[in-house]
Amino acid sequence: MPEHDRHGPIDPAAVPARLRSLPSRLIGRTALHADRISHAHLATAGATRWQYAALVTLRDGGPASQAQLSDRTGIHRSDMVAVLAALTEAGHVERAPDPTDRRRNVVTLTTAGRTHLRDLDRRVDAAQTDLLAPLTPPERAELIRLLRRLDDHHRTH
Amino acid sequence: MPEHDRHGPIDPAAVPARLRSLPSRLIGRTALHADRISHAHLATAGATRWQYAALVTLRDGGPASQAQLSDRTGIHRSDMVAVLAALTEAGHVERAPDPTDRRRNVVTLTTAGRTHLRDLDRRVDAAQTDLLAPLTPPERAELIRLLRRLDDHHRTH
DNA sequence: TCCTAACGTTAGGGAGACAAACGTTAAATC
DNA sequence: GATTTAACGTTTGTCTCCCTAACGTTAGGA
Secondary structure (H helix, E strand, O other), X not given: OOOOOOOOOXXXXXXXXXXXXXXXXXXXXXXXXXXXXXXXXXXXXXOOHHHHHHHHHHHHHOOEOHHHHHHHHOOOHHHHHHHHHHHXXXXXXXXXXXXXXXXXXXXXXXXXXXXXXXXHHHHHHXXXXXXXXXXXXXXXXXXXXXXXXXHHHHHOO | OOOOOOOOOOOHHHOOHHHHXXXXXXXXXXXXXXXXXXXXXXXXXXXXXXXXXXXXXXXXXXXXXXXXXXXXXXXXHHHHHHHHHHHHHOOOEEEEEXXXXXXXXXXXXXXXXXXXXXXXXXXXXXXXXXXXXXOOHHHHHHHHHHHHHHHHHHHOO
């Protein structure tokens, strides 16, 4: 029995030039690589990209409601529920009702969460290094600059 | 009754700097914009990105088997089935058993498909223009160059 | 001949992004 | 002060993309 149903990877020479240089396709493929790499680096610590984004946002902006975390991370509020449930269960975050507004939860980074986050920072940095390996430092800076211009433009339509 | 359950878009000022400049995140967000834009341009012609990739590959490389199309486009062969079914039903492609190898189908671009593809080319070009609008021509070229380097590197691990 | 592998196909899983609706609670409007 | 409007957290479900597993069929190498 064949253990892997292998069928070849992309044949680089056979990909039409039109597709090979199409910016939208290139960006999509690069995003796929980036997702795989950062997922791999975070998974060994039992974390996800969304969890990391929430933790960084809490460290940077202090305690916040779930709605604020959604606005700051871009994670949909209906997905934020599970993210915070996992972080709470791991003890990296505490979730308590806001006494001044009983609709809200106040989410706070715990000491354990802060320590855990420092580990994740290193892993995320390593992921960026892997991802950008083929580029020189000035090229990396230029890529970031160009992508930020695109994101800034399209975020606001 | 509220017709839309609006909860604000990303608050740019509140996104932590760490996240705002993280290459993997920037690439992922840009890919999201790119997908939305190219989907929007193709959808009005009843086409998808995968259909476009298959059609371009057939025009560029001539008739091919489904496995060859998979290798050249990066579309998984199990997804290629539905792509070709849609293209066949629309009359843009013909699928016939290969007389020299009865396991294979020979997929051929029809005249109608070629005409349709020219329309899609224009739509895809328009999508790239929208996507890259905030960049100057040399910046666009540089972005493509950098992304191709990343893709070339990570495609081969 | 037997075994291996490629082909097209079906079924399904997992993740990301999102929409809709609901009970609760605050704030705005009258 | 009463009523309407809206925000909050949550549950449920949808859609697309990417991928795995398995199957019957057919070709080719041992």
